[in-house]
Amino acid sequence: xxxxxxxxxxxxxxxxxxVTPAAAERAQVAEYxxxxxxxPRPGMPADTIARxxxxxxxxxxxxxxxxxxxxxxxxxxxxxxxxxxxxAAVCWPQFAALDWRGAGLEVAARPARDGDLVGITGVFCAIxxxxxxxxxxxxxxxxxxxxxxETHIAVVPRTRxxxxxxxxxxxxxxxxxxMPRAVNFVSGPSRTADIEQTVTLGAHGPYRxxxxxxxx
Amino acid sequence: MQVTSMHxxxxxxxxxxxxxxxxxxxxxxxxxxxxxADRIAELDNFADIxxxxxxxxxxxxANLDLYLEAFEQKATAAGAVVHWAQTHDDVNRxxxxxxxxxxxxxxxxxxxxxxxxxxLNVALEGAGLEVVETDLGEYILQLAQEPPSHIVAPVVHKTRDEVSDxxxxxxxxxxxxxxxxxxxxxxxxxxxxxxSADMGVSGANFIVAETGSTLIVTxxxxxxxxxxxxxxxxxxxxxxKVVPTLEDVTTLLRLLPRHGTGQSITNYISVNTGPxxxxxxxxxxxxxxxxxxxxxxxxxxGDFREMLRCIRCGACMNHCPVYQSVGGHAYGWVYPGPMGxxxxxxxxxLEQTRDLPNAATLCGQCHVACPVKIPLPELLRKLRERQFxxxxxxxxxTLALKAWGWxxxxxxxxxxATRFKARLLRAMADERGMIRSLPFGGGWTDRRDFxxxxxxxxxxxxxxxxxxxx
Ligand code: SF4
Numbered sequence: 001x002x003x004x005x006x007x008x009x010x011x012x013x014x015x016x017x018x019v020t021p022a023a024a025e026r027a028q029v030a031e032y033x034x035x036x037x038x039x040p041r042p043g044m045p046a047d048t049i050a051r052x053x054x055x056x057x058x059x060x061x062x063x064x065x066x067x068x069x070x071x072x073x074x075x076x077x078x079x080x081x082x083x084x085x086x087x088a089a090v091c092w093p094q095f096a097a098l099d100w101r102g103a104g105l106e107v108a109a110r111p112a113r114d115g116d117l118v119g120i121t122g123v124f125c126a127i128x129x130x131x132x133x134x135x136x137x138x139x140x141x142x143x144x145x146x147x148x149x150e151t152h153i154a155v156v157p158r159t160r161x162x163x164x165x166x167x168x169x170x171x172x173x174x175x176x177x178x179m180p181r182a183v184n185f186v187s188g189p190s191r192t193a194d195i196e197q198t199v200t201l202g203a204h205g206p207y208r209x210x211x212x213x214x215x216x
Numbered sequence: 217m218q219v220t221s222m223h224x225x226x227x228x229x230x231x232x233x234x235x236x237x238x239x240x241x242x243x244x245x246x247x248x249x250x251x252x253a254d255r256i257a258e259l260d261n262f263a264d265i266x267x268x269x270x271x272x273x274x275x276x277x278a279n280l281d282l283y284l285e286a287f288e289q290k291a292t293a294a295g296a297v298v299h300w301a302q303t304h305d306d307v308n309r310x311x312x313x314x315x316x317x318x319x320x321x322x323x324x325x326x327x328x329x330x331x332x333x334x335x336l337n338v339a340l341e342g343a344g345l346e347v348v349e350t351d352l353g354e355y356i357l358q359l360a361q362e363p364p365s366h367i368v369a370p371v372v373h374k375t376r377d378e379v380s381d382x383x384x385x386x387x388x389x390x391x392x393x394x395x396x397x398x399x400x401x402x403x404x405x406x407x408x409x410x411x412s413a414d415m416g417v418s419g420a421n422f423i424v425a426e427t428g429s430t431l432i433v434t435x436x437x438x439x440x441x442x443x444x445x446x447x448x449x450x451x452x453x454x455x456x457k458v459v460p461t462l463e464d465v466t467t468l469l470r471l472l473p474r475h476g477t478g479q480s481i482t483n484y485i486s487v488n489t490g491p492x493x494x495x496x497x498x499x500x501x502x503x504x505x506x507x508x509x510x511x512x513x514x515x516x517x518g519d520f521r522e523m524l525r526c527i528r529c530g531a532c533m534n535h536c537p538v539y540q541s542v543g544g545h546a547y548g549w550v551y552p553g554p555m556g557x558x559x560x561x562x563x564x565x566l567e568q569t570r571d572l573p574n575a576a577t578l579c580g581q582c583h584v585a586c587p588v589k590i591p592l593p594e595l596l597r598k599l600r601e602r603q604f605x606x607x608x609x610x611x612x613x614t615l616a617l618k619a620w621g622w623x624x625x626x627x628x629x630x631x632x633a634t635r636f637k638a639r640l641l642r643a644m645a646d647e648r649g650m651i652r653s654l655p656f657g658g659g660w661t662d663r664r665d666f667x668x669x670x671x672x673x674x675x676x677x678x679x680x681x682x683x684x685x686x
Contacts, residue, residue: 003299003301003306007300008281008284010509010513010514011513014514014517021282028279030286032460033425033460036461036463037463038466040265040467042258042259042260042261043260043261111497130480138493138496142498147440164466165469179427179428179487179490181492181499182487183486183489185487186484187483189483190436193477194371195398197244197372203399203403203438204350204438205437205483
């Protein structure tokens with residue numbers, strides 16, 4: 001018997017089940033998976049966007065407003081200047097056509113590599129319950145851009161802020177139907193508390209996460 | 217990993233006398249214990265969520281074979297290769313084979329307790345591979361050549377000064393003392409390893425049957441690096457980690473970070489499904505998942521089955537007065553604290569781990585703190601019963617209990633003996649009514665005085681009060 005068969009056989013024996021699963025057993029499991037019922041949800045305030053902002057700030061993510069996408073280059077330039085950072089970045093392809101030069105920025109529309117200091121990304125959606133960004137990897141949404149740079153700037157349309165992770169999964173099922181290679185939930189700058197339980201920002205990922213809340 | 221649990225008593229004594237360790241352990245209580253209490257207070261229906269979490273784990277375990285098969289089918293359909301390992305040696309062999317198949321020379325790892333069980337690093341180094349731990353705590357331990365002392369905060373036993381000395385020596389660099397500077401030093405040392413490694417090895421906090429995904433929960437971002445940058449990713453996880461659906465995993469994620477580190481959510485939760493897709497610019501070209509049994513299936517359906525619900529949050533050790541006093545190394549294997557005292561005897565045998573089921577006061581805090589309601593004190597008691605039944609109790613304890621049993625069955629003699637004993641102890645007391653040193657009771661009086669009986673025995677008092685009532 002190979003390892004797989006031995007492990008499965010041992011499990012069934014220990015659980016006191018027959019050697020081969022009955023059709024009814026399989027049907028019950030398949031039905032549960034297909035139904036994927038939700039568990040109990042904690043109470044949430046009515047204003048989802050305010051909750052998202054409150055929680056994001058609590059995670060040391062900074063948040064500012066953006067009324068239209070055309071204003072993104074200027075908003076990024078302001079943020080980088082305020083932080084004393086260099087006016088250069090990489091961005092997801094969806095932002096390639098914006099007038100970055102006009103805002104005094106050097107922005108390349110390519111996936112981040114080591115040494116890139118700022119990564120500008122969109123999100124799949126954002127989770128109000130915990131102030132979390134949900135990012136799905138793909139050709140148009142490279143995962144490295146929110147990971148390698150020291151600063152991560154994320155554009156979050158207000159319409160994409162959902163209540164909980166459950167709504168994030170529902171959106172993914174409805175809009176794509178397949179799991180991307182990676183779904184990354186990002187809740188603030190990377191951190192560690194391994195040395196003397198002292199929280200330090202910027203462990204291996206970004207030191208800063210800045211959210212631009214997009215109205216339209 | 218080598219088992220040294222038989223030395224628990226000796227090690228515990230050393231740890232109690234270790235001042236630096238004692239101050240490090242104090243911080244753990246403050247941060248993790250208080251952090252958990254604060255974060256669960258945010259959930260207005262915490263009790264319901266906890267019930268649901270335990271039920272989810274039980275549902276997965278009740279049909280473990282079928283959920284594993286469902287996971288395998290989905291993972292394979294997404295392009296992953298699923299392996300089954302019956303023993304720790306199987307795991308090491310499979311990883312070595314995958315490495316050979318892809319011409320791997322350097323391996324970066326994110327934190328994984330299963331690979332600690334296996335002694336994977338040693339096995340890979342033996343095959344000529346370079347292995348780099350990338351979780352800051354695990355990296356420090358790799359430099360210091362020490363095992364982890366906590367399943368969530370592996371380096372809780374070390375002070376900043378010790379890390380400063382270690383980095384200065386191993387990095388051959390100026391000695392830094394500021395914690396953020398030390399973290400940056402490690403970041404700069406490790407970044408080139410992420411970029412040059414051929415293989416990433418991670419654990420999995422959960423695997424999801426519905427989608428064939430593996431899920432890891434991290435704060436540092438090293439888990440994302442390990443699963444994104446190298447050309448091969450190997451996720452290694454126990455068979456019990458399967459959870460049916462994304463909704464189920466969401467419920468568990470409301471509890472895991474709160475109980476683990478006192479966070480509402482960890483910085484990163486990464487859900488990985490299969491290798492890089494067409495058109496992707498990042499992600500591993502090859503994705504392997506190793507499902508590890510190594511003793512887990514033996515717990516199913518038996519006296520200790522609830523233990524398989526464990527989501528490895530560490531709350532039971534954070535709340536344990538014994539762990540708080542001696543730290544994790546005294547327990548002598550991968551898993552310390554109450555969960556370790558149940559798991560270690562189950563995985564490596566009761567003979568080598570006699571002290572562990574007794575390394576608990578049975579105060580019940582671990583049961584209260586456990587997010588999936590594992591009755592740890594009850595399981596520890598069952599292990600003690602097994603020890604007794606198999607004659608594994610130390611002979612002085614057995615003899616003492618036999619003698620007491622003989623005496624207790626003879627009430628008149630018992631009354632006489634206790635009266636005598638009470639007088640004797642009183643005579644041994646100093647002017648404060650305390651005994652400084654007890655023959656055969658050094659374990660107690662080495663660290664604190666023993667209060668002497670102050671008068672008549674309970675039986676005498678009881679008789680007297682009964683006489684009065686009549
Ligand atoms: S036994 Fe419970 S409290 Fe302890 S690590 Fe496991 S899940 Fe957490």
